[in-house]
Amino acid sequence: MTERLALEVTGLAVSYGIVPAVIDVSFAIEHGSITTIVGSNGAGKSTIMKALTGLVRPAGGRIRMFGEDIAGAEPDELVVRGVSLVPEGRRLFTTMSVAENLEIGAYRRSDVNAVARDFERVLEYFPALRGRLQVLAGSLSGGQQQMLAVARALMAAPRLLLLDEPTIGLGPAIVDTIAEIIQTIARSGVDMLLVEQNAEMALEISAQAFILERGRIIMQGRSSTLARSEEVRRAYLGV
Amino acid sequence: MDIYVQLLVNSLQIGAVYVLFSLGLTLIFGVMRIVNFAHGEFFALAALLVAVAVPWLIDFGAPLPVAYGLAFLGALAGVLVLGKILYEFAFRRFQRDMIGSFVLSVGLALLLQGLYIEIFSSASRKLPTLIEGTLRILGGAITTQRLVLCVIALLVAAGMYWAIASTRLGKALRAVSEDHEAAMLQGIPYRRIALSGFLIGTLLAAVAGALLAPVVVIGPVIGSSYLIKGFIAVVIGGLGSIPGAIIGSILIAVIESVGGYYFDPSLATIAMFVMVMVVLLVRPAGIMGNG
Ligand SMILES: Nc1ncnc2c1ncn2[C@@H]1O[C@H](COP(=O)(O)OP(=O)(O)OP(=O)(O)O)[C@@H](O)[C@H]1O
Ligand SMILES: [Mg+2]
Numbered sequence: 001m002t003e004r005l006a007l008e009v010t011g012l013a014v015s016y017g018i019v020p021a022v023i024d025v026s027f028a029i030e031h032g033s034i035t036t037i038v039g040s041n042g043a044g045k046s047t048i049m050k051a052l053t054g055l056v057r058p059a060g061g062r063i064r065m066f067g068e069d070i071a072g073a074e075p076d077e078l079v080v081r082g083v084s085l086v087p088e089g090r091r092l093f094t095t096m097s098v099a100e101n102l103e104i105g106a107y108r109r110s111d112v113n114a115v116a117r118d119f120e121r122v123l124e125y126f127p128a129l130r131g132r133l134q135v136l137a138g139s140l141s142g143g144q145q146q147m148l149a150v151a152r153a154l155m156a157a158p159r160l161l162l163l164d165e166p167t168i169g170l171g172p173a174i175v176d177t178i179a180e181i182i183q184t185i186a187r188s189g190v191d192m193l194l195v196e197q198n199a200e201m202a203l204e205i206s207a208q209a210f211i212l213e214r215g216r217i218i219m220q221g222r223s224s225t226l227a228r229s230e231e232v233r234r235a236y237l238g239v
Numbered sequence: 240m241d242i243y244v245q246l247l248v249n250s251l252q253i254g255a256v257y258v259l260f261s262l263g264l265t266l267i268f269g270v271m272r273i274v275n276f277a278h279g280e281f282f283a284l285a286a287l288l289v290a291v292a293v294p295w296l297i298d299f300g301a302p303l304p305v306a307y308g309l310a311f312l313g314a315l316a317g318v319l320v321l322g323k324i325l326y327e328f329a330f331r332r333f334q335r336d337m338i339g340s341f342v343l344s345v346g347l348a349l350l351l352q353g354l355y356i357e358i359f360s361s362a363s364r365k366l367p368t369l370i371e372g373t374l375r376i377l378g379g380a381i382t383t384q385r386l387v388l389c390v391i392a393l394l395v396a397a398g399m400y401w402a403i404a405s406t407r408l409g410k411a412l413r414a415v416s417e418d419h420e421a422a423m424l425q426g427i428p429y430r431r432i433a434l435s436g437f438l439i440g441t442l443l444a445a446v447a448g449a450l451l452a453p454v455v456v457i458g459p460v461i462g463s464s465y466l467i468k469g470f471i472a473v474v475i476g477g478l479g480s481i482p483g484a485i486i487g488s489i490l491i492a493v494i495e496s497v498g499g500y501y502f503d504p505s506l507a508t509i510a511m512f513v514m515v516m517v518v519l520l521v522r523p524a525g526i527m528g529n530g
Pocket of ligand 2: 046047088
């Protein structure tokens, strides 16, 4: 068993109709690390996330999670196997309370005590949510909504956490908070794949990075190395 | 004074049934994104089954309450079986397909009406009164039987409302209604929840039909008028919204009883359509709809 790898993607291809969105993408995530995929608007980042969570069926390639092929698995089944996604645009249940959103995050868990412990734990990560548990998720501020989206995903007790642009549209202070929490979660033993358009934070907190352009991976390496590359700096760091 | 009480009582008894009917319609829309234009036929089948079973059971010597009780349960079971079959062979394949499900459910409604006429004949049926007597409340009058049925309908609706608000299944149904992909990403098994939502909605229509059986004249095509009213109620309230379905149903019931009293029934119907226009102009997603 290649249990050293949390995720192994080989030759992934996804199309919408006849339009290819992801072409021959291969990458792997090692245990105990944060990996990032950086790419601009429409590069195919979210499509990769959807393929990893069963929301779209790949046209080709193979995805192995914790050593097992996930071909044909339904999204809800993959949650049980240990993958959670913080989706692009948060996708909270806005007409439900904050507490209910967290409860739904643990939908498939039956160990009541463990769920209660995780409930406390995510509120420690995001104290701002504690006073707002009975409020409708839709009435939270943007930053709090993003915190809730991460907290909800954690309620499933994932082994692999996928984050699709978790800091988009947020102010610098909240970006810092979320970056810190992501690192804390990673240290607690959850493997992570972080997808970002804005590469600055992503390259700072991740160990390895892949650069995606028009559906293909065009560069890969250690994040610290890529962050120094002229090409990456010009295209993704705005310098 | 008396007349207002009477109109209120009338609105309440019509509204209680509309609430059950449209709760089912809105629930099914929420989980599957289809407007089930055959929803009225589940309602009709329940009423027809009760109408056939009660005299039959009485012939076998069953006392009236027993005959009603058995007929009621049998009718619900029969409708659930039909619902499950139609779900597996038809509705399941057209979820989240507005046009496909429209064609499917309108076709099914016509097909079922045809079958009902064949099976049950087009005769109108009137059942024996289950509970005798009339009650006077603050100058308004209501037959005891209607009052009991109305209270049962309201209790079922309240129980349903509580279940959707508070139980695990209820929360899953709401989550799927708001965003089915996000729900799946939390581990909610979408297919199973869609089936549950569909069957619960169908059961609510059956309860409405079975409850109404003792107090109305039953024919094979009674489903259509309830479908139209229920659909209007749901559109006014906001497709997919549970509180919206309740508010919409009450509005429709008030227009029907008040309009029917002061003017005439056809004018009341026109008033309903005018209200749909006004609501959709001011709030295109309905009173409680979001987006
Ligand atoms: N449901 C869809 N149907 C058709 N085309 C789609 C669909 N979703 C995405 N695409 C197309 O696939 C390509 C990749 O989209 P994707 O959402 O994966 O990009 P992204 O990298 O996540 O972009 P962003 O940073 O804007 O979120 C784009 O060209 C997009 O227009
Ligand atoms: Mg995206």
